[in-house]
Amino acid sequence: MEQIEFDYPAAKRRITKKAYVGVVGSGDMEVLMEPAGGDGAHVSITTSVNGFQDSWKAVFDRFFSKFDGAVKIQINDAGATPGSVLLRLEQAVEVIEQ
Numbered sequence: 540m541e542q543i544e545f546d547y548p549a550a551k552r553r554i555t556k557k558a559y560v561g562v563v564g565s566g567d568m569e570v571l572m573e574p575a576g577g578d579g580a581h582v583s584i585t586t587s588v589n590g591f592q593d594s595w596k597a598v599f600d601r602f603f604s605k606f607d608g609a610v611k612i613q614i615n616d617a618g619a620t621p622g623s624v625l626l627r628l629e630q631a632v633e634v635i636e637q
Contacts, residue, residue, distance in 0.1 A: 541584075541586050541588070541589045542584070543586065544583050545582040546579060547581075547582070547603045549579075549603070550578070550603060550607050551578050552608050553609060554574045554609060555574060556634065556636075557571075558630075558632075559571050559572075559631075560627050561627045563615045567617060568615060568616040568619040568623065569627075570630070570631045572612050572632075575609040579609060581611050581612070582614070583612070583614070584613075584616060585613075585616065586614075586616035587616065588616070597621075598621050602625065602628050608632070612628075
């Protein structure tokens, strides 16, 4: 298991809701998203696949280039592809913006 963390200090938009999407047991991943309580976003990833920090960084750089919410994101990953990661993140955003 590998633990990866990223910070995105430019994310400033206040978020008031929480979201939980996905299922780890399905060989995919789960995303927990909640308000950060201040400026910036923090991402914490626990993954069963080691050595892909650069790939994770690229996915989140792309995500935060479009999303400016000040959130805490916790991801529990069981080998999801980058496309699945973006899908789950977009699903979480839909939940918090409803």
